[in-house]
Amino acid sequence: MMKTIQAALSPLLTIGSICGLAIFEYPPGRARPYFSCLYFSITWSLYVFLCYYLFYNNYAVVISWPIKVVMLTTIVSVCDSLFHFKDLSTCLRKLSVVDDTLQVLGTPKEYRLLYKWTIGVIIGWIILACFLNTIDSIVSYYYTREHSDIVRICVPFFTNHLFHVDTYSGLIWGTILGYTGSRFQRINEHIYTLLSEDTKCIKRWDKLIPINYQSRAEAKDCKRYIWIIMHIHLHLSHISHQLNKVFSMQMTLQMASYFAFFVDLLCVIYTSYIDKSKNIGSILDGLFSYIWLVVCIVKVFGLTHICQTVSDKAQETITILYKLSNDNPDEDLREQVLQFILQIKQREIKFSGLGLFYFDYGFIRHFCKSIVTILIIIIQMHVSYDDISQPVNDEDYIVI
Numbered sequence: 001m002m003k004t005i006q007a008a009l010s011p012l013l014t015i016g017s018i019c020g021l022a023i024f025e026y027p028p029g030r031a032r033p034y035f036s037c038l039y040f041s042i043t044w045s046l047y048v049f050l051c052y053y054l055f056y057n058n059y060a061v062v063i064s065w066p067i068k069v070v071m072l073t074t075i076v077s078v079c080d081s082l083f084h085f086k087d088l089s090t091c092l093r094k095l096s097v098v099d100d101t102l103q104v105l106g107t108p109k110e111y112r113l114l115y116k117w118t119i120g121v122i123i124g125w126i127i128l129a130c131f132l133n134t135i136d137s138i139v140s141y142y143y144t145r146e147h148s149d150i151v152r153i154c155v156p157f158f159t160n161h162l163f164h165v166d167t168y169s170g171l172i173w174g175t176i177l178g179y180t181g182s183r184f185q186r187i188n189e190h191i192y193t194l195l196s197e198d199t200k201c202i203k204r205w206d207k208l209i210p211i212n213y214q215s216r217a218e219a220k221d222c223k224r225y226i227w228i229i230m231h232i233h234l235h236l237s238h239i240s241h242q243l244n245k246v247f248s249m250q251m252t253l254q255m256a257s258y259f260a261f262f263v264d265l266l267c268v269i270y271t272s273y274i275d276k277s278k279n280i281g282s283i284l285d286g287l288f289s290y291i292w293l294v295v296c297i298v299k300v301f302g303l304t305h306i307c308q309t310v311s312d313k314a315q316e317t318i319t320i321l322y323k324l325s326n327d328n329p330d331e332d333l334r335e336q337v338l339q340f341i342l343q344i345k346q347r348e349i350k351f352s353g354l355g356l357f358y359f360d361y362g363f364i365r366h367f368c369k370s371i372v373t374i375l376i377i378i379i380q381m382h383v384s385y386d387d388i389s390q391p392v393n394d395e396d397y398i399v400i
Helices: 010-018 033-056 064-084 087-106 112-145 149-159 161-207 212-274 280-325 330-346 361-380 387-391
Strands: none
Touching: 010 112, 010 387, 064 161, 064 212, 087 161, 087 212, 112 149, 112 161, 112 212, 112 280, 149 280, 161 212, 161 361, 212 280, 212 330, 212 361, 280 330, 280 361
């Protein structure tokens, strides 16, 4: 039986370590920094060597500007994730403490379900990466004839690597934040149940003449449980703020790279739309661009929805407390609840991107408005994708 959240997340973090997003841990919870440094040195050296081989040796590879943005943001995200790995481990240990406390109060741990979820996330990520690499290999193979078949097929696998690493980084913080949101949901269920039971205890207590000491003890037990739940909620809020600090840089850079991808893909789609000479190549290019566009939309909306959900569940506690405390005749309990509400409002949970914006549904609206604005400017300037991405003699280049 899994006892800690680190054990439940071990498959996700292990693959993250292979991708360079985390320090290797074996057994879970025990970092291996020296082995990690050796592994990262070897893998990044190999990647740089392949870059040099493709760019300066036998083959000319023209990398589109969104891929350059993704490469830059992913490298920075990898460095940032390694820098904050110790803070992330601390947050996970605190989450385990929260789960232990909730288990004492009657909420079973969900580590087995979380473990199965991480396995499904890994399998889905592998399938998506292979699928996107395959369709890009088809485009590369069709458009380039001057190079060997193996190069035309393998170049997209190489250039898309950092994009897939960036995607996996989003899956890591999305999974952790989503699990944190589920803890808020369990706390809300406890608060609702305990306050309801406390109200019943007090009503039953008031009907007893003379006062039954057992009923008085039951009311005090209810208050004690409520007090424990309040502290758990505040502790979980503190963990959420710490997780925001850990993932803030990665979240912001990912949205920047997705923005670049959206603009580029919409330019490709616009170019294929105005292209008069339709052929199989342009049709495939447009179709695959739609596929990439759907993938990016799902990632942006999915990750933003997770952040919004965690914030909503944390704020839902206030609604429950207001609703149930108004009908409670116990003045001491009502005062405790009002103090708890005040503390929640003072520590409102909102996930921000380096303090520049908040990840909520309003962010999606502004995100889409910015993309549409840039696309309108491009259309008015009558600039096609070929004008800004293709080299002069595109027969001698692999454009990715």
